[in-house]
Amino acid sequence: MRAAAKSLHTGRLRLEPVRVAHAAEMFPLLSDTRIYEHLHFKPPATLAELEERYRRQEAGVSPDGVERWHNWIVRLEADGGACAGFVQATLHTETTGDFGYIFGPAFWGRGIAFEACALALEALWADTRLARLFATVDRHNARSLALLSRLGFHRVSSKEYPHGRVWSSDDIFHLPAPPRS
Numbered sequence: 484m485r486a487a488a489k490s491l492h493t494g495r496l497r498l499e500p501v502r503v504a505h506a507a508e509m510f511p512l513l514s515d516t517r518i519y520e521h522l523h524f525k526p527p528a529t530l531a532e533l534e535e536r537y538r539r540q541e542a543g544v545s546p547d548g549v550e551r552w553h554n555w556i557v558r559l560e561a562d563g564g565a566c567a568g569f570v571q572a573t574l575h576t577e578t579t580g581d582f583g584y585i586f587g588p589a590f591w592g593r594g595i596a597f598e599a600c601a602l603a604l605e606a607l608w609a610d611t612r613l614a615r616l617f618a619t620v621d622r623h624n625a626r627s628l629a630l631l632s633r634l635g636f637h638r639v640s641s642k643e644y645p646h647g648r649v650w651s652s653d654d655i656f657h658l659p660a661p662p663r664s
């Protein structure tokens with residue numbers, strides 16, 4: 484099965500569908516513990532673990548065939564083509580899914596995450612039948628809350644979240660698809 488995501492570009496960023504080969508570049512970036520201050524999971528323990536994760540993601544679909552996975556590695560055109568982070572969407576059905584992102588601390592505060600997420604969202608609305616996306620965020624994660632707000636997400640009750648259980652410290656954000664012609 485081919486990866487669901489396709490390559491995307493802005494002036495300064497390239498979003499590449501994830502490949503196993505990205506793991507070697509992403510492992511040091513994802514090992515920075517500052518990233519996990521407000522997350523409910525830990526850095527990948529080994530390079531092999533990250534390679535295995537990317538091997539699964541590269542398929543673009545869950546093993547049971549139910550979920551579609553769009554995973555992009557974000558690369559800068561400048562800075563020697565460094566990997567800055569990733570953006571992902573998990574489509575639980577054709578019309579609804581979860582949106583997420585992680586960037587290395589060296590790339591925070593430069594509008595890179597916003598630019599990458601906005602581009603990924605544009606592609607998701609154009610290339611899928613998604614009607615809405617959700618994001619779950621620890622309510623103390625100020626940077627992520629600001630980013631979601633800039634992207635147009637708004638907070639909804641956890642009762643409106645259709646994709647399973649929510650951590651008590653998380654808020655739920657929702658973004659409807661723009662009108663399609």
Ligand SMILES: CC(C)(COP(=O)(O)OP(=O)(O)OC[C@H]1O[C@@H](n2cnc3c(N)ncnc32)[C@H](O)[C@@H]1OP(=O)(O)O)[C@@H](O)C(=O)NCCC(=O)NCCS
Pocket residue numbers: 517518519521522568583584585586587590591592593594595596597598619620621624626627629630633
């Ligand atoms: C959440 C996260 C992606 C936000 O990154 P970020 O760099 O703050 O987000 P943005 O790309 O929107 O950048 C905004 C900042 O860039 C600045 N900026 C500079 N140039 C900019 C531009 N051209 N456009 C927009 N903002 C720009 C803004 O002023 C803002 O600065 P500030 O942080 O001093 O307020 C990042 O903190 C992260 O990866 N955290 C760890 C993982 C995580 O928590 N993931 C989310 C789980 S829910």
